[in-house]
Amino acid sequence: MRQVLRSQAGILRALWRGVRHRRDVGPGDVAISYAGRTGPVVPVLAVLGVLEVVVVHVITPWPVVRWLLFGVGVCALVWFAGFVLALAQNPHLLQRDQLVLRFAHSDRIVVPLASLVSAGRRHRGGHRRTTVLEGDRLAVSFMGDTDVELRFDPPVQVAGQPRPVATVAFSADDPVAAVRELRSRVLSA
Structure with missing residues (x-):
């Protein structure tokens, strides 16, 4: 209830x-629409x-x-x-040291970016739920698809998840811009 x-x-x-x-x-957040x-x-x-x-x-x-x-x-x-x-x-938010993945007003997953080693485009569909944890891969999809993938080494502990994740995938309207922003703001630091 x-x-x-x-x-x-x-x-x-x-x-x-x-x-x-x-x-x-x-202020200072970069919005990633999905x-x-x-x-x-x-x-x-x-x-x-x-x-x-x-x-x-x-x-x-x-x-x-x-x-x-x-x-x-x-x-x-x-x-x-x-x-x-x-x-x-409620777009996804790229903040100073974390990525906040959201779905409307209901889901909010905060991913720390300290151990991010790569960000790239990779389309994957067929997710039956918005948030799916498969092994060490966390997917936050929109309409069953993800198109941006982040890799972490060492794996990161994401609040609300039972174990650390090495890969986080999410959906973005402009995956090229999202990857570029992640690389410029996080990987260059």
Whole structure:
């Protein structure tokens, strides 16, 4: 129940930030966006959602049920808008000595970068969940894909993970820019 309430609070926070045109990026942080692939799909789903609410409202013959379904439909559209906003407002963050990998408002994984030895592009798909730990590889995917891979020597302990990881993979809208930024800010230091 606590997780459901936290999720709903995150949706409301995203709606509030959306009205104010704010992103959750601090001063000195480099934002690495990951939700750009949703761009073409979101307007289509929004139009279909509105159309569904209207059609169900028109064809339902019982007034009480009609208005109940209308309310549920509007709440679902508001939740959808909040979730899409949360994806855009919570990019991954490259900070001074760590990489914060996020998924909307719900997942936040902090990866220390002290022992990072390489950063490169490597596309890998088929992840069934957002966060997957396979052996010593941690993947934080978006829509089942990752396209940036980091290698650590020695492996790093990531908070919330049961064992150290030698490889961390994540998704980025512009993997070339993400790798370039990681190399310039971390590997050069």
